[in-house]
Amino acid sequence: MSDDDDFMQDSDAEYDFEYEDDDEPEGGDVDVENKYYNAKQMKADNPQEAIDEFLGVPSLEDTKGDWGFKGLKQAIKLEFALARYEDAVKHYKELLTYVKSAVTRNYSEKSINNMLDYIEKTASDRTAYQCMEEFFSLTLDTFQATNNERLALKTNVKLAKLYLDKKEYQQLSKKVQEIHKACLRDDGTTDPGKGTYSLEAYALEIQMYAEQKNNKRLKAIYQKALGVRSAVPHPKVQGVIRECGGKMHMSEENWKDAQSDFFESFKNYDEAGSMQRIQVLKYLVLTTMLMKSTINPFDSQETKPYRNNPRISAMTDLVDAYQRDDIHRYESILRDNQDLLDDPFIAENIDEVSRNMRSKAVLKLIAPYSRFTLQFVAKHIKVSVGEVQEILGVLIVDRKLKAQIDQSNGTVEIAAENSERLQRLREWTSAVDSLATTILNDGDGFKMADSQVGPTSSSYDALGGPMEQMVSRGQKRVGGGGRGRGNFLSKGFGPI
Incomplete structure (x- = not known):
């Protein structure tokens, strides 16, 4: 480790x-x-x-x-x-x-x-x-x-x-038990003077279970290690325990506790002068992106000196691109820094970050459209059509998008009620209508003559042309009791 x-x-x-x-x-x-x-x-x-x-x-x-x-x-x-x-x-x-x-x-x-x-x-x-x-x-x-x-x-x-x-785990288990036994008093209680040795044994045991991906045992030993109060260990031992704890929390998708453990691990490694601090700092950055946090991990006093460290620069650029929703910059950094994926832990978890990044990019791209092709999205996001379909499928299942995918011709149609912008516009129209009624119709200032309002709007799609949609057709009487009020958005597929 x-x-x-x-x-x-x-x-x-x-x-x-x-x-x-x-x-x-x-x-x-x-x-x-x-x-x-x-x-x-x-x-x-x-x-x-x-x-x-x-x-x-x-x-x-x-x-x-x-x-x-x-x-x-x-x-x-x-x-x-x-x-x-x-x-x-x-x-x-x-x-x-x-x-x-x-x-x-x-x-x-x-x-x-x-x-x-x-x-x-x-x-x-x-x-x-x-x-x-x-x-x-x-x-x-x-x-x-x-x-x-x-x-x-x-x-x-x-x-x-x-x-x-x-990796002789059986021998290690026997030896660890021997150490723990030697750290007990005759009455079976822990000898406070040997707490440091016991904590070092826990650190080795935690690493063993982390390598074996035995999270159940890892969690139990991790809690025992945190409960040792009589030890004054080398900070590197604490760094190891916290690093493994962070990885354990990551496997449970508990991003908040993972971030906390990685930060503590970094501080301990830094105090010990261990180069493992650089790798753990990368894990901290990774966790920040998985949390979808807008706080830059290099803003803290402890991490700030490493912001421009060449060994961490790729992760610094990555989190910057992520927080700016710059999908093209993000993908470019990953392509140009394949050595980041040499660490199995980063390689295992970066896919989740990339999926989040691409999902945000897809939602941002399709926002103005009511219909589009999978090829259109793939071209702009620079991923395969199959991956676009997978991303859209996940968004639909997670109810972040209401749409239908037509696999036969590779098109997607967004349900009209799915559009948040349309919904907000409807609410805004209703509020304006109510305000107009109150001020102009029921007030004492003045009353306007009847006027006809018949707006139309064109909604554009990604299939190549305008879709003429009648947004609203009807008479709107501003004064005179509000007779004949129409709905600005009685129908329509795209943004106004």
């Missing part, structure tokens, strides 16, 4: 930082120290020889100590980077023997955690993932044996994330 390498950070800190090994107190004789620093000088230019030099450091110590631990650690990192995975595992087993007595608890915990972070960031293929899984398992066994619950929980979270990356 993420394009950053640091998904799960140190659970007890808002952010993690790398620690320099050389900040630790130095001890031992000069030969050991010189060998270690000589190996460090060789790392960049000759990593293979540097590995041999690092591995020679432990043998120079009479008893296991800091220099041997540091030498092994440097060698393992180089071996992993050079894909010498078997050697890396072998020497990692040796390194773990140092944590019981050779180095302090805090130093070993910090060093091992940083080692696992490094491996997690460096792994890029199936073999590396297998090696990483073995590292995690060895670490877990070691720190469970030494009752180091804190590092054991951290390692379990890392292992669960690895199962998620490998």
